[in-house]
Amino acid sequence: MKKILSKFCLTCIISIILSASVLAQEQSNRAYGTVLISGTEEPLIGATVKIKNRNIVVITDQEGKFNFPINREEEITLEISFIGFVKREINTKLPQENELIIYLEEDNLNLGEVQVFATGYQEIPKERATGSFVGLDQELISRRVSTNLIDRLEDVTSGLIFNRNSGAASSNDRISIRGRGTIFSETSPLIILDNFPYDGPLENINPNDIESITVLRDAAAASIWGARAGNGVIVITTKSGQEGKTNITFTSNTNIIEAPNLFYRPQMNIGDFVEMERTLFQRNFYNAQENSIAQNALSPVVETLIAHRNGLISEQEANQMLNAFSNQDVRNDLSRFYQRSAVQQQTALNITGGTARRTYAFSLGYDNNLSSEIGNKNDRVTISQRTNWKLLNDKLDFNLGLNYIRRSITTGTNMPTVSTIAPYVFPYSQLRDQNGNVLPVIQNFSQRFINSVANQGLLDWQYFLLDEIGQFGENNIQNEIRITTGLKYNIRPWLSIESSYQYWTNSTQNDHIQSTALFQTRDLINRFSQVDANGDLLRNIPEGSIYDLSIQNAFSHTFRNQLRLNKSFGNKLDLNGLIGNEIKDFQSLGNSIRYYGYNDDLGISQSINFLGRFPQFQNPGSLGTIPNPSGHNGAIDRFISYYANVGLTYNDKYTWTFSARQDASNLFGVDVNLRAVPLWSSGLAWNISEENFFNWDFFSFLKLRATFGSNGNINRSLSAFTTSGILGAGSNQLTRIPFSTIRNPPNANLRWEVNNVLNFGIDFDLKNDVLSGSIETYFKNGNDLIGDSFFPAATGVTSFRGNFANTSTNGVDLMLTSNNLKRGIVWKTTYLLSWVKEKVTGYENEATIISYLNNAAGNGPATPREGFPLFSLYSIPDAGLDPNTGEPRGFINGEPSTNYTGIISNLSFDNVNYHGPARPTAFGSIRNDFYWQNFNLSFNVTYRTGYFYRDFSVNYDELLRGRITHADFNQRWQEPGDELTTNVPALPTTLNPTRDVFYRLSESLVRKGDHVRLQDIRLGYTFNKTRIKSLPFESAEIYTYVNNVGILWKAEKNDPLDPDFRVNQPLRSIAAGLRINF
Known part of the structure; x- marks a missing residue:
């Protein structure tokens, strides 16, 4: 595919250059x-x-x-x-x-952004919009360099925030628009692509195909989407053809991302850890592990100390080995052999053009990305075309869109985590010796045990970590097809009838062939091997690869019919509206199966006894069953909707809008009134600057807006009916046969979630366009949200999910654009500020105090508490360190105490600290754009404030169990007086897990997350024929882009970690690109 694409692009470029050369002679x-x-x-x-x-x-x-x-x-x-x-x-x-x-002439309406907003059903001129819209044009979308479209919305869209602490990039809770509109249901905004809901992963969309993006934030803007718009709506419109000469745009860029920093999170000194293991060994801490029949793995330090104790090595040799361990940090080897700078390469070709009767758009894109882990990569091919025909003397419009996406993800390396818990690596492990030979690392079992069974016919039980780079053998391939088509018949110039249809299908196949080159495969085969009475080795898992195959297929059909009206009555009254219905059917089916003894060349495997229980080779007294992760899943979602929308504008001054929608779903089935939900909105807008009495000279444009309405949401994991889940045979350790479990008890009263939203807005433009923008405030109440309620234990259901919760959210969104210079150098500044306050106003099921204390990362699942933000940070009051012992102290009955069990057991909301939200409540950006001759420069400063986080620190419980801990170990209390300069407790003499729980949840580790960062810088230069007449193209831009430049200020200056990226450091990247227009 790469070769075909390269030849295709090269042929196009050569042909265009040759054509331009001929024309240049004229x-x-x-x-x-x-x-x-x-x-x-x-x-x-x-x-x-x-x-x-x-x-x-x-x-x-x-x-x-x-x-x-x-x-x-x-x-x-x-x-x-x-x-x-x-x-x-x-x-x-x-x-x-x-x-x-x-x-x-000066434009009183031009506020510097998109002037027509797309909703997925219609396009609304900005001057007639009553709802809350944010529009991004192609220039702003293309400003950022990334292969992921949604990333390009970050820090340029008012009211939208990326929840960076919500886990993986694919998390459903990654994006919030004006707060969170639910607790346990779908949290992602609804994505509309070319007027239809998009069911595929957002990573599949090629940013180079996008013409514009509109974010719908309030009920008047989004209620047309009804029960799926509770979290906001993002409307994406791809490029379409236009009448005129064929236009060709070629885009190519390369983005280099720095390698991850494994030293980002502070870790205690390796030498201190070695000494701690020596101390624990002297206390006989490892005796139980050493003598365990489970043959538990012991660290190289402990193995060295055992060898010295048993007289196998001298004290001098032992000390030399321990000194070597103290100076060895495995993170150096992992960084050197496992990691690299990631490289993202993106190439795209767009062709548009047409005639009065037919317009067309074609695009071809190819992305090739090398991950930071050596051996991992992914690529994406996108092909799309859109054609529009005008027939029957322009009375009939017909359009057809064809889109194909192929995405491939190769995982050749599964990088280990630095720890002392198998199956990870010890912090001082050495992966290669001075002569370049790959060294084994201890994994699962002690080295003494592995040596003792080396001659019994087993597969190699050593773990040669570096030999497994590129051997993981997992490949994921997605194929997606999207077909859209529509007919529009103009009954009158002001009245039309439309029918449209979308077919979408996605097929994902994940192949994971785990050959015997992998330790995990050899380990599993060895575990289920046994020696019979004759001394022969029997393998209950045959030698060969383990092949995991999963296939997931999904498809959807969406039909829409609507009647559209757009009529003017004289010069005073304009009426536009639509009424229609929509039907959608979505189905998915997935299967997964595991093959043992798989031969990749022949494509055959061997049968396995999944029902038997077999003795484990390392511990024959322990029986185990062979893992069988096979299973299947499926889902059917069907919706039917009826909707209407009307807008009335009088004298270009007064606008009234109204929309209504009723949705019904197969998930709600008992009561028709619950199965269908009516949602509506209404809005008013007053263009004051058009009034005769308006004589404020410093305003050239002023408009007031107000809307109220309701949006909905759905929880697809619930149903009005009793539902069960079929679990695979591997889930039952006794019978080893498939079985079902009740997932949802019956709930005849299950209904849709509803968010009622009130929004006020002001749009303005000062004289001479010095300053323009909008200010909005909103109030959102979530009713009938899905929540948990306690159930009598006799029913067999301890907790029951239904419509038991309510929330309230209010906030302000500010968007300003100032034109600072217009002569010579053009300088424009865009200010974005969003403030949001969320609160749970109704919830029946109160959790334990410890559950609320542990909910400190600002991520899901949420632990709601009535009267407080959904994500809140609590802590245990701290009385400081004991000046004599360095013990952390809390309070019992108002007095300092070190009775940690008593402190925790007596906690209540009356004696814990509430610090505030665990997610930012105020955020935004300040973007400056400069233009001088053919140069353009842009940089974006972002900020987040009004939230708290819990810092990492030492965990003595883990340390005393032989696991490395945080670098705060070096700041611990060691002698009287240290309590004046540190809050890190002293090293305890015995295990006391409750002590560590108290310290981890104490107020001494709570930090403010406020910070300001320089997010990115972009510099570009445009060539055109005005200056260089010999160019073989009309214009071209070369540009460079730097992302994640760095923190400018943060409230916690002594914390080395980023407030928003606590686990992994945000990686700086630099990109260079070229865009040519022919």
Whole structure:
């Protein structure tokens, strides 16, 4: 595929260059002129002049002049635009007889962003919008370099925040729009792609195919999507064709991401850890493990101390070995042999054009990404085309869209985690000796046991970690097809009937062939081997690879029919509306199976006794069953919806909108009134600046908006009916046959979640476009949210999920654009500020105090408490360290105490600290954009405030069990007086896990998360034929982009970790790219 794509792109480029070279030999005509500011006659510097329907663009110079070299005689249309001015179109015939003099007037409505908002059902002009919309045009979407579309929304969209502490990138809780509208149901915004809900993974969408993005934030904007819009809606529109000359755009960029820093999280000194193991050995701490019949693995330090104790090595040899361990940090080897800088390469070709009867758009994209772990990579191929036809004298419109995506993920390396708990690696392990020989690392069992069974016919039980790089053998391939088609018949110029359909299907196959080159395969085969009475070795798992195969198929059909009206009554009244219905059927089916003794060359495997219980080779007294992860799953979701939307504008001053929708689902089935949910919204807008009495000279535009309505949400894991889950044979350790469990007891009253939203907004523009923007405030109440309620134990259901919870959210969104300079250097600043306050207002099932204390990461699952934010941070009051012993102290009955069991058992909401939200309550960005001649420079400063986090620190319970701990060990209390400079407790003499729990949950580790960071910098330069007439293309931009530049300020200056990235450091990246327009 790579070779085909490369040849295709090369052929296209060569053909275009050759064509341009021929044209360059023809006589050149010119389109030239001067752009002036109406009323002042001053030249407008930096205005954009474009030949309509072509990618030929120039920028006016210091005198407002422009010049196009055109290679033939023809009539063209010029589009002239500049921020804050009314766009003009001028027709001219080449060759020109005289210079064009063009005047631009100031634009009172241009707020510097998208002026038409797409909802997925219709397009709404900004001046008639009552709801809360945020629009991103192609320029802003392309500003950031990434292969993931959704990443390009971060820090440029008001009201939208990425929950960086919510876990993996694929987490459903990754994005929040104006807070969280649910507790246990779907948390992700609804994604609309080309007017239909998108069921695939967002990673499949190619950012280079996108024309615009609209974020729907309130009920009036999003209620048209009804019961799926409770978390907000993101509407994505791909590029479409346009009438005129064929336009070709070629884009290529390379993004280099620094290798992960394994030293990011502070860790205690290796030498101190070696000494701690020596101390524990002297206390006979490892005796039980040494003598265990389970043959437990012991660390190299402990094995060295045992060898010295048994007289196998001298004290001098033991000390030399221990000193070597003290100076060896496995993170150095892992960084050197396992990791690299990740590289993301992206190439895209877009072709658009058309005639009055047919327009077309075609795109081809290829991404090739090398992961930071050596041996891991992924790539993506995207092909799409959209064609629109006008038939029957323009009465009938027909469109067809075809989209194909192939995504491949190869996991060749499964990098180990640094720890002392198998199956990980000890912190001082050495992976390769001085001569370059790969060394084994201890894993699962002691080295003495492995040596003792080496001659019994087993597979090699040594773990050669470096030999497994690239051997993991997992491949995931996704194939996705999306077909859209639609008909629109214009009954009257103002009335049309439309029918549209989408078919979507995704097939994912995951192959994981675990050969005997992997330790985990050899280990499993050895465990289930046994020696018979004759001394022969029997393998209950045959020698060969283990093959895990899973296949997941999904498809959906969506049908939509609607009637659209758009009519003007005289010059005063404009009416637009639509009414329609939508039907959707989504189904998925998945199967997984494991094969043992698999021969990849022949494609055959051997049968296995999954029912038997076999003695384990390392401990014959222990019986085990052979793992069988086979199983299957499936789901059916069906929706039917009816909707209507109407907008009425009078005299361009007053606008009223109303929308209503009713959704029904197969998940709700007992009562028709519960199965279907009516949702609605209404909005008003008043363009005050159009009133005759409006005479505020410093305002050129002022508009007030107010909306109220309701959105919904659904929890697909629940149903009104009793549902069961079929578990595979491997889930039952006794019978080894499949069985079912009750997942949901019957709930005849199960219903949709509903969010009622009240929104107020002001849009404004100051005179001369000095400052423009919008200010909005909103109030959102979540009703009938899914929550937990206690159930009588006699029913067999201890906790029951239903519509038991309520929440409230209110906030403010501010978006401002200031035009600081317009002459010579153009300088624009965009300010984004969002403030959100969330609270649980109703919840029946109160958890234990410890559950609330542990809910400190700001991630799910949530632990709701009525009257407080969904994600809150609590702590145990701390009385400081005991000045004589260094013990951490809490309070019992108001007095300092070290009775940790008593402290924890007596905790209540009356004696714990509530610090505040565990997620940011205020966030935003300040983006500066500069334009000078053909250069453009942009940098974005972001901030997050109003939240708390719990810091990491030493865990003595783990340390005394032989596991390395945090670097705070070096700051521990060691003698009286240390309590004045540290809050890290002294090293205890005995195990006391409750002591560590108290310290971990104490207020001494609570930190403020407020911070400011320089998120990114972008620099670009544009070439065009105005300056370089010999160019074989119309224009080209080269650019470089740096992301995750660094923290500028944070509240906790002494914390070495990033407030938002507590586990893994945010990786800095630098990209370079090229965009050519032919």
